[in-house]
Amino acid sequence: MINHGWQYINIDDGWQGLRGGKHQAVMTNSKFPDMKALADEIHGMGLKIGIYSGPWVGTYAGHLGSYSDKADGTYDWVEKYANEYYRYVDPSKKTKHGINYHHGKYSFVKNDVQQWMDWGIDYLKYDWNPNDYYHVKEMHDVLRSYNRDVVYSLSNSAPYGDAPQWEKMANCWRTTGDIKDTWERMCSLGFGQTKWAPYNGPGHWVDPDMLVVGMVGWGPKLHYTRLTPDEQYTHMSLWALLASPLLIGCDMAQLDDFTLSLLTNDEMIEVNQDPLGKPGMIVSQQGDVVVYAKPLEDGSMAVGLFNRGDTMAQGKLTWKSVGIRGEQTVRDLWRQQDVAKSNEEFVTEIAPHGVRFIKIYPGNSREQATSGR
Known part of the structure; x- marks a missing residue:
């Protein structure tokens, strides 16, 4: 893949443990025992590494976010309910993820960014809804205070009314909710991006979400995309024409020949990566x-x-x-x-x-x- 321009290996929600370390930042759980070593290994391959966070007290998957309700960065729900991966699980199953989605009183954004810089992180997916100016700018200012080229990617459903702000502060921003591997959902997202065109260009890209080709899904319950081959050609062609970020959402360990041919077509990639940066x-x-x-x-x-x-x-x-x-x-x-x-x-x-x-x-x-x- 690296020979066709793919650069980043991004870790999504699920790496987070408790706060600690010299920066009182979110540290890793047992699934990622040494993030610095992992980053060094990825860099040694000529690739870059991305990480995930959000400005709520907890993330969508129930892990620690960059805010806390307590000044010391502790969380009551961790002591009460967290499992071995420090993911909040509501035993009554009355709530979807177990954490009320809210911005806590105390920000630990500076702490977390310091830790990411120590690890050597190159890409941040910052995820919550609705995206708002204050929290976008806070993270932007801290990231840019370091002399490190970090892609700043917002997620999700960025309000169109603030498009001029996203253009100034983010390298890319999700304009939608989550994509699904259905013709209807892919079409509604892909063919609905025209209004964003004035804000799309080099350094600031509109993101209609990841590619749903190959083996998709969560955890062990993967399935082959429900898009037909023709629908997959449409999906890839449209994302290339829109100059959208190309983010692989499938299991790379199970790439079949057809999916690999889609993702490594250099002429398609050249259209997507054209330096002029104009969306179709x-x-x-x-x-x-x-x-x-x-x-x-x-x-x-x-x-x-x-x-x-x-x-x-x-x-x-x-x-x-x-x-x-x-x-x-x-x-x-x-x-x-x-x-x-x-x-x-x-x-x-x-x-x-x-x-x-x-x-x-x-x-x-x-x-x-x-x-x-």
Whole structure:
């Protein structure tokens, strides 16, 4: 995976033990006996490491957050109910996770960040709902007080009304609740990002949540994604066109050949990682077929012709609709081959819930612009 640009190995909720150490920060539980050694090992592979936290007294999974109701950073519920991993478990099962989701009186953000810096953390997923300016800025200011390049990722359902603030303070932010491996949920998230486009660009990325391909789920109860192969092509193509963070949500130890081919297609990844950083926008929609176009740094254009319907459909892209002139080569990015040349348009059949993901090149060349053609 590293040979195709994947960089971060992120630990989500579940690593936390009690507060302690020289910083009175959240330390690890028995599942992660030596976070510094783990970080060093990951760095030695040429990769980076991410960690998880949130500004409530407890996290979604019932572990310690970066706030406490007590000045000494202790928690009554730990002594009463915590299991061997210091995860709050309500024995009556009357509450979902056992902790009331609230911001405590005392902040331990500085303490926790100091500890992460000692460990060598490169990425933070900061998770609660609703995201708010005060707690976002607090973590931003502490992270940026250190001379370390840490990706600051907000989760979840960031309010659109504060988009200018997220753009200034976060490297990426979840615009939605959790994704599920269903066509309906994937579509509602992926095709609902257009309003965020003005705030999406290098250094600050809109995040419609992780990729649900391969073996997905929690713990031992994994299942193969319920998305069909065509739906998975749509999923990957749309996330690439949106310039969204690509976060693998499957069990990497059980990658099958098809999933691996999705995640290691360099031409798809190049569209997603294009330095221009422009998200794709809807340029046309006819019936169930919606067309997204994303300008690329070299002047070419990536295009996704999506069929959201349940039957075969014809998709059409005219050069005029995307402001391109002259003869263009059409490259199928999933097949990784040139499939057509034209001076006017591209027409294709699209499978139900499927996509034709193409690149049109060379685009509007400098020679064309100066020759009067």
